[in-house]
Amino acid sequence: MKRFDELTTEELDAWHKLRAANPALDSPYFHPGFAAAVHEFEAVHVAVSRDERGEITSLMPCHRDGSVLRPVGWPGADFQGPVLAPGTAFRPLELLGRGVRGLEFDHLLEQEGFEPWIVSRRASPYVDVTGGLDGYLERASRTGKDNMGQARRRTAKAGRTLGPVRFEADTVDPEALEQVVRLKRAQYAATGARDYFAEPGRIELLTRLLHTRDPSFGGVLSTLHAGPHLLAAHFGMRSGGVLHWWFPVYDPEHSGLAPGWILLRELVAAAPALGLTRIDLGRGDDEYKRRAKTGESVVCQGLVTRSPARLAVRRARDSLVATARRSELLRRLAHKIRNL
Known part of the structure; x- marks a missing residue:
């Protein structure tokens, strides 16, 4: 295992080639640009596997926290796993040793080799935006169509009551990014969720991604204004035709307009001009994701370990979190358990 900045040209080329050959890895989380950006603020180590001929067969970028490895970008990585060719088996136990006792994952794309250590699976919804808004409406569920119709009417209302509506699909605006972080941190505080931005370097990570304008990978900041008011915004990443x-x-002050739906509708409509065919919404059972999705993939949670006792503890913890998640009254408890 070596640091990301120690990878050779051969290894980086193999990363690109293996990913390009595997359609399942089209998420920006699997692009080496993501690992490079994260490594600027938190050390990324990469396990490089080779076959008997010396050819690279897989690369697994991770962070090391004491005796535990976690996928690159943890806990903000919504897709995780090794970069490898389709049909290639991965041997995760080979990552253990030299003081490493476990590999924890919570958004792993299901791959051959991890089955014994998968504790649970959850849906990760996506929106097929091929053909823009018209194409989406042909594929959307009834609730998705209804919400898009309501978003159109609320856009008109916002224009009448607040001022002209302005949508920017991809803007490099540091001040708008600061507003995104401020609103997100307020949301974390209100819901009791762990503040992702409390850790050093994570705001700087978004800033670096915002200014990454490589055609194959980069950050995307979308904003929705009505008059002088920022109604909603989104910061994500894209790679090729996929936006995460x-x-x-x-802005909670304008929640009655459902500005998140207005923003999503505008982004779907702008998809052809942006070259997008899919928006990955990420794991979660949020109501808007259930309504908006046109399909879903599956991500896995678990722990690679040689200790049956440690795996049993992980299963018990995940079971408790899943039970708590089903109850609104216990939702805050679920966040605390997950944070532990």
Whole structure:
């Protein structure tokens, strides 16, 4: 295992080639640009596997926290796993040793080799935006169509009551990014969720991604204004035709307009001009995701370990969190358990 900045040209080229050959890895989280950006603020180590001929077969970028490895970008990585060719088996136990006792994952794309250590699976919804708004409406569920119709009417209302509505699909605006972070942190505080931005370097990570304008990878900041008011915004990442929905926010003062739906509708409509065909909404059972999705993938949670006792503890914890999640009264408890 070596640091990301120690990878050779051969290894970085293999990363690009293996990812390009595997359609399942089209999320920006699997692009080496994401690992590079994260490594600027938190050390990323990469396990490089080779076959008997010396050819690279997989790369697994991780962070090390004591005796535990976690996928690159943890806990903000909504897709995780090794970069490898389709049909290639991965041997996660080979990551253990030299003081490493476990590999924890919570958004792993299901892959051959991890089955014994998967504790649970959850849906990760997405929106097929091929053909823009018209194409989406042909594929959307009834509730998705209804919410898009309501968003159109609320856009008109916002224009009448607050001022002209202005949407920017991809803007490099540091002040708007600061507003996104401020609104997101307020949302974390209100819901009792862990504040992602409390850790050093994470605001700087978003700033770096905002200014990354590589055609194959970069940050995307979308904003929705009505007159002088920022109604909603979103910061995510894109790679090729895939945009990952990462940090959506809205101003609670204007929640009656459902500005998040207005923003999503505008982004879907702008998809052809942006070259997008899919928006990954990320794991979660939020109501708007259930309504908006046109499909879903599955991500796994678990712990690679040689200790049956540690795996049993992980299963018990996840079971408790799942039970708490089903109750609105216990939702705050679920956040605290997950944070532990």
